Amino acid sequence: MRFSKYFLPTLKEFPKEAKEISHVLLLKSGLIKPLMSGVYEYLPLGLRVIKNIKAIIREEMDRIGGQELLLPVLTNRELWDESKRWDDFGEEMFKFKDRNKRDLCLAPTHEEIITDLARREIQSYRELPQLWYQIQTKFRDEPRPRGAVLRIRQFFMKDSYSLDRDFEGLDKSFEKHYDAYTRIFRKCGLDIVVVGASSGVMGGSQSNEFMFLSESGEDSIALCDKCDYAANIEVATTRLQPICGEKKKIKEIHTPVVGTVDAVSNFLKKPKELFIKSLLYIIKNKPVFVLVRGDHDVNENKLASILGFEFRPAHTEEVKELTGAEIGYISPIGIDNVKTYADSNLRNSNGMITGANKNEYHIEGVDITRDINIEKFIDIITVKNNDPCPQCKNGTIKIKKAIELGHLFKLGTKYSKSMKCLFTDNDGTEKPIVMGSYGIGIERLMAAVIDKFHDNKGILWPVSVAPFLIHIIPIDISNDNVKETSEELYETFLRENIEPLIDDRDERPGFKFHDADLIGIPVQIIVGDRSLKEGFCEIKLRHEEKKQRISPSEVISFVKKLIFQERKKYEV
């Protein structure tokens, strides 16, 4: 490709709207352009990267027996009503009506479409298992798109769906994907942490996320510093030492400060873990107390999965009406008609402090078993940095930011049951197909690669996804010697089926070097009059400082060797 003809609008200045490094470099190096909030145009250079990423994914999906297909993006409401997800997705779905006033939506994912296809076409256990995948555009009306392609409303996703006869089959399909994903991300040069995760609106049992550690990430994950424990903060647990204070009688104490744990603990000069934080929720129109230790917060994601999605924090007035006190001075003590759930870590604690249900008063000496009627102890807190690991003896949890690149779900029979996707097993009975669903966000993957491979001048593409492998930089094209040599190299590489980018623009060297470093093509071949007179070109890897002097006739074989070596780094 000739730079002079290439549509590659690099920016000279830093786009100030961009905060995350991947966002900055995607815009600055002319890979993408914004059209509207959360929707981007993929320019030629960016599309090349996306194609390479897709190729890696296809290779690995095919390797595990995946069959690529293409599904509609435009879908009808009826399908989504069957799984109840027309409502569950809610506003996040792009919904509209056709000319006949029929409800349609742009598919945010394709479980329903796959399930519908399978129920129409799969009849017998003999036709199972199947592993179907698609790489295509999906739509989600995100409340807040952010970080360029980190969270967008129209995006490419590789989604695969496994159809199995039983749960053992599902386990196998799941394992296959686990391996394929590991290979895919390794080929892209990314280190990945696999974490246990919540399945949310997808449903199903086991769910694993493939996380790329990055400060740009929107997810928080809990990692143990001693063992392999890793979980999304939405589901991460801990095992705190129970607080066993002195057994004493409960006693009211005056606390004339704002009713936050922070303020009261400061006022009483008592550590926060001695407090029981009482929160009042309304679950299915009924008030419920939720108790957590003062130094931790409730995890509403856990709350939802245990107590159901229909919940909300109680309003100030409701709290006052029920307890007679402001939020901050409340507790279940003395309030018998409200169910109370406590975090498991509060089990057996005593000598605790909690609200007195009277403004500016707390109670001390609380023994949770003796003084509070607990309906059930449940895992309900958000894990914090330095909490003890729930899995090993002496590990400590560290919280890290991460970008979710892939997600594996064991859907089980959620969709096949509700949509009657049945097959006849060898015993003659009809059974629901056991399903799994496995996604990878393509643009996020691209952003993650940039996040990992960049320096202060620009991107350093790994050869596995690089838009071009070779960037020929003639220093001065008005010099015949330079021009001829670089053109000859260009033509030769083309004949070798390696398409280089050649900067044939009549620009000054510095200008070209800056663009070259910005767009980050792995191998730079610098052709200048000065060095040609001494009989060589300069070869430089973008990610290394050193330049190597190679005579023009040996450039081709030298560069091919270089590329071969670079490729090895990303082989699996």
Added chain:
RNA sequence: CGGGGCGUAGCGCAGUCCGGUAGCGCGCUUGGUUCGGGACCAAGAAGUCGGAGGUUCAAAUCCUCUCGCCCCGACCA
């Protein structure tokens, strides 16, 4: 949805407080000089001042409404 910021030439911005009919840098066009890390000189082209309404002799500037974008939070496979 809450908080903050911003819409003026292709890009980045000044001008808005205090109203007088639009400017700077980069880029672009033409000519020339240059040419190993974002060159220089000269001449030029290019703007519904996001949109609508209002106040005024006069609005980028004041008022009302509205559309959009970005960032933080809430939310979110």
